[in-house]
Amino acid sequence: MTHAPYLQLPPQPIADAAGFPSLPDYVASRLRDAILSGDIPAEALLRQEDVGQRFGVSRPPVREALKRLEAEGLVVSRPRRGYVVAPLDPTDVEEIFEIRMLLEERAAYIAAQRRTDADIEAAAAVLIAMEDLPAGTAEGAVAFVQHNRRFHDCIHRASGRRQMAEVMVSLRNKVERYIRVGSMIANSRAQVNQEHRAIFEAFRDGDAERLAMLCRLHVHDAGARLVRGLRQKGAGPG
Template sequence: MSTPLNGASAMSLPEIVYHELRNAILNGIFTPGQVLRQEEVAQRLGVSRSPLREALPKLEAEGMVVLQPRRGYTVAALDPEEIEEAFDLRCLLETELARHSIARRTEGDIARVYGIISEMAGLTTKTSDADVAHWFELNQKFHNALLMPAGRPHHMRALKNLRGVIEPYIRTEVRLTGDMLQAQQEHSQLAQTFVNGDVEAFVDLTRAHSQGTRNRLLQGLTRNEAHDPQSE
């Protein structure tokens, strides 16, 4: 994990700590259910506990951490039913955004989508932690680029929170399987339909992509539990 003080930024220190800790959770450095001992986390980030105390409530509001009595903050952990519920909500938001986005897209939006997906294509066969993390960063940018033209900031804010809760599970599963090719194929179809301007096809593909991601994740969790001696 990088130390936030190493990079020049216009953000305040609590904002930098918030982004650093959020990325650490997304990338599995801090795992679901793990207790975030503030002294240890602050030391790892290279900061005092004061900016960390300001960052944690913001992550709690997004559902990424949970404040528990006598334990402090822990990384949010979801069971399969909660993951399925989160994906159902995500699908509702994404399909609604997709319907409005494709009607308002511009040539600049199309160019942005193609630029991101082209960069992602070069990473689909990479296996290093840095390359996989970069692919996931681009993945978020890609989906945002598809949906931001809708001009619905409240929908996008709610979607960001949902993604933050389930993203650590998705990233863990992809790291275990190393399979980004299926997602990339679906991304290519989404991008092409976005360009074509076919509203119903774009909405249908958006729904199918969200449901496919959910199904792969839940299947992966089931496989992992079956091979985990502690679950027996």
Template sequence: MARPPTVQDYVLTELRRAIVAGELRPGRPIRQESLAASLGVSRVPVREALKVLEGEGQVVHRPHHGYAVAELSLADLREVYLMRELLESEAARTAVVHLTDAEMEQVVTAQRDVAAASAAGDLAAMTEANRRFHFAILGASRLPRLVRVVRSLWDATDAYRSVYYNAPTHRETVEREHAAIVAALRARDAARLVALLAEHRDHAVAALTTIISDEGTRP
């Protein structure tokens, strides 16, 4: 994989990967000096990358303590997924109308990549392919502002999404649900597509609710 064009982009990419892979866990502090050393860069691009992630809600800055990966409360989780439901449902209905053959192929390619990453147990690759799968659908809506808002909502839950994929049963559920979503999209069945996407989100919320609850009880 080609290294991003700037040092800050490189650091940002690595931080995103570490959050998604669970190497940087919610609530855990981010040590800028050790991170800079491990990446072979100065603290300046690390600090700038953290500011970007703070703007996205993926990390938080605590006075006198520094940066930490953001923790998501159950109330936040449910609000994020409620907002996603409202926005993604509208985008899905519109996508069915505008979807081209080339866009359909992008969806199918991403679906295959999700399955391949799942089989390999590569959670970071699966998370990335899953995002491509969903945004290939949403992008066909021709509603770029809406899609940008949805992207920010996804960013807020990336750390938990990767944890969801830790369980093979969850990965199998994702693959099965993706196949049904693709079938509905091919059939241009907007009502079924919206319903399947809702079910897909509901299963994730149920699992993430358990994950967040369990993490909240740890000493």
């Protein structure tokens, strides 16, 4: 397999690190964004010296950042190669979405019982912004995925289950770079918007059983669409 050269990505000025608690936080955040956006593809080699040059940092914070991303499942360590962006096949996607269905269902049930007016207002604002996004552009597709994360984060926060939310974020990160593929988003935008609207209404009304059911179905359908898209493209992602 031919891998895209990592250093095709533009260097990041070290001044950008000022807003982060530490250099490992900075490097991990920037690498995470590049992986989730697809700028760094699956199986791409992440040489520590290359990463350090890109961000203008030494190797120790790079090593710490890569260890954090490995714990999140975004990179893996390969013998005699170092770290590479983690590959993912349709079977892995199915398993991840099976787990997410259970967690999202439970978090939604609790969120409906605990949500506040502020939670409802936050979810409504994200929903409206997401529905207003233009279709048919790469920028719109990326923005749609970002708003999708924020919408579900509103429900996760309302549940008050921090550990559960962290696990769900980790699982979502493993598949998000594939969800960002334009065709997989464009072909389902209208349906996803309808599902989000129904989820929001159940959340607003405090209907725990309905919200739990809708979130479970939403995750199931999203996983099924993604698996179909990956299998249609051939031997899985990467």
